[in-house]
Every structure is written in structure tokens, then in C-alpha cells.
Amino acid sequence: MMKSNQAVSSLWQIQIAASFRGLMMATIGLSILGVQSAQAATIGSSSVPWVSENAKSADSFVNSIGINTHLHYSNTVYARFNDLIKPKLLNLGVRHIRDGAYTYAGVKSSSFYYERLRDLASKGIRFNLVTSVPTRSLPQTDYRLLSQLYTWTNGSITSFEGVNEPDLNLRGKSNWFDITRNSQIKLYNTVRSDPKLKNVSVIAPSITTVKTKLPSLAAWSDYGNLHNYFGGRHPETTGWGGNGYGSIAWNKQYVAGAITGSKPIISTETGWYNALQGPNTPYGTPEDVVAKYMPRMFLSQFNSGIRRTYLYELIEQKTDPTYSQTFGLLRSDGSEKPAYKALKNLITVLKDPGAQFTPGKLTYAVQGDTTNLQRALFQKQNGDFYLALWLGEQSWDPTTKTRLSVASEPITLTFTDQVGAITGYQFNSNGSLSTFAINPVNNQLSLKVSDRLVILKASPAKLLSLNTLSMPVSSVRAAAIALDPLAENDLGFDRNLQAIPIPTLLPSAIGLLIQALRQRKIQRLQKQENEF
Known part of the structure; x- marks a missing residue:
């Protein structure tokens, strides 16, 4: 008992x-x-500009970053693949490169170029390879070999691209667009008829300027294409000609959209060159200014819906003051420009490899002068939000070649969710990164935003929810x-x-x-x- x-x-x-x-x-x-009910009542206040924003995956942004290389060049600094090019490329953290689909006579799996691609593929890098028609410098791509190229790169080709800038490279040929169109049709049909290439996309040719009405290539393209250089201006520019000429929006509508309609867009070339005094350098931009613009450019293109952006290019090919040789993130001796450091830091802060997930929503308010304030919201798998803030203003006048002073704007951020200490990442004009901490008071904080990107990492408090x-x-x-x-x-x-x-x-x-x-x-x- x-x-x-x-x-x-x-x-x-x-x-x-x-x-x-x-x-x-x-x-x-x-x-x-x-608490949530009280917060909801606060959100209802008309005096506070609340926004409830769906975050994007931080790693999806990192995955949108690419860069141009010339790994097949043996008479430039690219010959230093093992001791310079590969280490700097891997250190940068970029996962996608754009190079050529070389099918010249005698090419094979053991050719040095494809050995290099396999080497990089083993480190997780993927490729967009550009095809060609006969020009003064390039032979016709042999489309019959595309399947072999895929094998030679161990299946690491994500896309084949149509002809590079045919309106320039076929200049003088009245039928340049017919040549371009026929090659694109052949490229697309070759890829789509090969089961091995079923996951490989086809990008449209990169036409630089659409001056006349051109027939559509949308039926033979998975993505539109842009080469949208900024002419020494800031990436958020609203343009410097009619209808916003030169802006991201203008390029999407009047260049890519003109031949591929509403197809999603990939920018396969963009950037700035640093030559200021040499011949033919009307749009040269100082290295420290490009360091400010570089992370903003990738964020702005991503915000605009461009699926991937390939910067031109990794390294200056030769020691030459002319504009065409000063686009690189690296100088020809391998030394890092400020923009290289800035891009590396951007990738380091936001990378989050792993399983795909559905990012959440963050409700917050920004108060202050937000006229030129730009922002992008990301989330990582652990729940942390990353809010990127910057002023989309010009720091350099390419016409007068003078620096422009951009005043910082004080803003106040208010969050509805409980947040702990916030970590700030301030990008500097020399490419370095400064880290600081802010402790919000009543879920509110104040800071100054400038033409230099700042990213705030906010970790919502892990409160128990009645509904979960x-x-x-x-x-x-x-x-x-x-x-x-x-x-x-x-x-x-x-x-x-x-x-x-x-x-x-x-x-x-x-x-x-x-x-x-x-x-x-x-x-x-x-x-x-x-x-x-």
C-alpha cells in the first residue's frame, strides 16, 4: 500500500x-x-515611417558577385597563375568568373587553360564562358565542343554567353546583327539539345548601345545581358543623358530589354578604370573613390533585380597608364587596390554558405533626411539580420576631375522586435573595415550615414512566442x-x-x-x- x-x-x-x-x-x-500588441499600437502611429521588409538571403547576394578574368593569356601577368592569380582570386572570395569558351584547333582537356579552370573548380569556383564569332582577334566558337568543355571543367560551367560586344567587334559589317543572331540561335539550340548541359544557362550577346530597333533574341536566351559602365559616376546615378541614359534602370530597359524583353538580366561587365592623366581617359576615377563605389555597385545592381554582376576585371594586365589597362582590382604587380579590399570585406561580412532557407521579415523605421539613403536587408541562416546603409551620392566629378565632399546624414533607426547589441561594419575609403558596437536604447539607435557603406548586424532576441x-x-x-x-x-x-x-x-x-x-x-x- x-x-x-x-x-x-x-x-x-x-x-x-x-x-x-x-x-x-x-x-x-x-x-x-x-509586448507585441503594444508594439503594434506603436507601429500604427502615423508619425513613424515604419517599413516591414522581407530580407534576402545574405549568401544569395554573395553568390551574385562575379569577376572577369583572362586566364588564357600567357603574355600578361595572367601567366603567374599559381603564385599570384589563383591565390588572390581565392582570397577575394568570389565564386563566379567570366572567361572564354576556347575551342581553337588542337584544344584539349590537358590544355593549360582548362587545367586552370579545373583547378579553380575544385575550390568551388564556377564559370560563365563567352562564345565568339570570327573577328580580328578571335576565331569562331566550335559549338560541337561545348559538351566537352563542360566535361573538361568537371561540370562547373553555369552558363554560356553569346557574342561579346558584337556592335563593336563587328564594326563595319552592315550585317553584324544577323551574324550575332544566327550565332545565338546555334548556341542556344546546341545547349538545349544536349542532356549533359540541361542545367547550363544561355546568356544573350552583350550589345553595348541600342541605337536602332533590333529584332528580339528572347526566344534564344535565358538571360539578358548588360555591359553597364558608369562613366566615372556613382552606381546610383540617375543618368547623364536623355531618359536617364547611363543609369542602371536605363540600361535594363533600353539595352538588355531591347533585345530580350522581360528576361532576367546578368551584367557581364561593369566597373571603373583608375587612369587619370593618360590619353583617352575621360572617365578615370581615383582608387579610393572606386573603393567607396565598389560595394555600393554590387548592392545597387542586386537591389535592381540584376541576377549576377561580373566586375571588369581581376588584375591590370600590363603596366600601362591607358584606361584599358587600369580596370583591375589588383595592380599589375599583384598589389591590392583599395577596391579589392573593400570587395573582399563585403563578401567576408555577408557570406553564409549552407542550405537554402526562407529569410524572415524585419519591421523597422528610419528617421532623418532619407533623400539619398540607400539600403539593402539580408538575413543569415542563424537569424541575424544585416542592414546595409549608404548615401547614393557622387564623390567624384568625372567632367572636372575633382573630388566632391559628401556630408554625412544623421539618422535614427527604430526596431519593433527586441534586439541585442548591434555590430556595425564601416567600410573605409582605403578598403579597410572598422567594426563597432551599438547598444540600442528602447530598440532605437542613432548613427551617421555617408557615401561609405555601413552594415549593421542585428540579432533579434530569442523570445518565446505564444504562437510557436x-x-x-x-x-x-x-x-x-x-x-x-x-x-x-x-x-x-x-x-x-x-x-x-x-x-x-x-x-x-x-x-x-x-x-x-x-x-x-x-x-x-x-x-x-x-x-x-
Whole structure:
């Protein structure tokens, strides 16, 4: 009898503990609901410019970054593949490069170019390879070899691209567009008819300027193409000609859109050159200014919906002051320009490789002069949000070749969700990164935003939410029946459910706890009676 009473006593302790745990979880949930309700009331205030923004995956942005290389060049600094090019490329962190689909006579898997591609592929780098028609410098691509190129790169080709700048490279040929169109049709049909290439995309040719109405190539392209250089201006420019000529929006509509319509777009070339004094350098831009523009450019292109952007290019090919040789992130001796450091830091801060996930939403308000304020919101798999902020203003006048002073703008950020300490990443004009911490007061913080990118990492407090808490049905049923055979009916849960949300359990949890305590008292009195 005594053993049986001990067993019953232990059972009731377990049941009371379970009920109490459920009650406490529900109570915490109610408290949080109260906070959320108060916050919702605050959001309703017309004086605060609240935005509820869906974040993008931080790693999807990193995956949109690419760069141009010339790995097949043996008479330039690219000959230093092992001791310079590969280490700098891997250190940069870029995962996508654009180069050529070389099918010249005698080419094979063991050709040095494809050995280099396989080497990089083993490190996770993927390729967009450009095809060609006969020009003064390039032979016709042999489309019959595309499947072999895919094999030679160990399946690391993500896309084949149509003819590079045919309106320039076929200059003087009145039928240049017919040549371009025919080659694009052949490229597309070759790729689509080969099962091995089923996951390889086809990018349209890169026409530089559409001056006349051209026939559509949308039927033979998966992506439109842009070569949208900024002419020494900032990436957020609204243009410097009619209809916004030169802006990202203009290029999307009047260049890529003109021949591929509403197809998604990849920018296969863009950037700035640094030559300021040499011949033919009207749009040269200082290295420190490009360091400011570089991360902003990738963010702006991503914000505009451009799927991937390939910067031109990794390294200056020769020591030459002319504009064509000063596009590189690296100088010809391999030394890093500020823009190289800035891009590397951008990738380091935002990279988040791993499984794909659906990013959440962040509700916040920005107060202050937001006329030129640009922003981008990302989230990582661990739940941390990354809010990129910068002023989309010009720091250099390419016409007068003078620096422009950009005043910082003070802003106030307010979050509706509880956030802990915020980590800030300030990008500097020399490409370096400064890290700082801010402790929000009442979920609010103030800072100054300039033409130099700043990224704020916010980690929402891991609060329990009433709507996300649940208890296994089996546990609830066992406790309910043990306490009272009729309690199961009182709970009113669906027998097919595996778990019951705490909001459903809250009234019953309170009742069960009271009932358990009462029943426990009755048992204790009965036990005393028996012992007496």
C-alpha cells in the first residue's frame, strides 16, 4: 500500500510539473503577446515611417558577385597563375568568373587553360564562358565542343554567353546583327539539345548601345545581358543623358530589354578604370573613390533585380597608364587596390554558405533626411539580420576631375522586435573595415550615414512566442486522463494532431493545475486517514 502511494505521489509530481511547465510557457507567451500588441499600437502611429521588409538571403547576394578574368593569356601577368592569380582570386572570395569558351584547333582537356579552370573548380569556383564569332582577334566558337568543355571543367560551367560586344567587334559589317543572331540561335539550340548541359544557362550577346530597333533574341536566351559602365559616376546615378541614359534602370530597359524583353538580366561587365592623366581617359576615377563605389555597385545592381554582376576585371594586365589597362582590382604587380579590399570585406561580412532557407521579415523605421539613403536587408541562416546603409551620392566629378565632399546624414533607426547589441561594419575609403558596437536604447539607435557603406548586424532576441510553443498531444492526453478521465474531452483537441499550440492549452492548463493541486490534497488527507 505504501509503495503504491509512493508511485501515485511520483505520478502526481510529474503531472503537476508538466501542467506547471505548460502554464509557465503559456504565461511567457501571454507576456510576449502583450509586448507585441503594444508594439503594434506603436507601429500604427502615423508619425513613424515604419517599413516591414522581407530580407534576402545574405549568401544569395554573395553568390551574385562575379569577376572577369583572362586566364588564357600567357603574355600578361595572367601567366603567374599559381603564385599570384589563383591565390588572390581565392582570397577575394568570389565564386563566379567570366572567361572564354576556347575551342581553337588542337584544344584539349590537358590544355593549360582548362587545367586552370579545373583547378579553380575544385575550390568551388564556377564559370560563365563567352562564345565568339570570327573577328580580328578571335576565331569562331566550335559549338560541337561545348559538351566537352563542360566535361573538361568537371561540370562547373553555369552558363554560356553569346557574342561579346558584337556592335563593336563587328564594326563595319552592315550585317553584324544577323551574324550575332544566327550565332545565338546555334548556341542556344546546341545547349538545349544536349542532356549533359540541361542545367547550363544561355546568356544573350552583350550589345553595348541600342541605337536602332533590333529584332528580339528572347526566344534564344535565358538571360539578358548588360555591359553597364558608369562613366566615372556613382552606381546610383540617375543618368547623364536623355531618359536617364547611363543609369542602371536605363540600361535594363533600353539595352538588355531591347533585345530580350522581360528576361532576367546578368551584367557581364561593369566597373571603373583608375587612369587619370593618360590619353583617352575621360572617365578615370581615383582608387579610393572606386573603393567607396565598389560595394555600393554590387548592392545597387542586386537591389535592381540584376541576377549576377561580373566586375571588369581581376588584375591590370600590363603596366600601362591607358584606361584599358587600369580596370583591375589588383595592380599589375599583384598589389591590392583599395577596391579589392573593400570587395573582399563585403563578401567576408555577408557570406553564409549552407542550405537554402526562407529569410524572415524585419519591421523597422528610419528617421532623418532619407533623400539619398540607400539600403539593402539580408538575413543569415542563424537569424541575424544585416542592414546595409549608404548615401547614393557622387564623390567624384568625372567632367572636372575633382573630388566632391559628401556630408554625412544623421539618422535614427527604430526596431519593433527586441534586439541585442548591434555590430556595425564601416567600410573605409582605403578598403579597410572598422567594426563597432551599438547598444540600442528602447530598440532605437542613432548613427551617421555617408557615401561609405555601413552594415549593421542585428540579432533579434530569442523570445518565446505564444504562437510557436506547443506540447506533444501524447503528453497532454496522458496527463489529462490521469487527472480526470473527462479532462480529455474538456481539452477539445483533434486526435489527429501531433502537438497542441499553447494558446489552446492555456485555459485547460490553468484548470488542470488547480485540479491537480486539489486532487493531491485529497490524496494526502486520504493517506492520513488510512494511516490513522
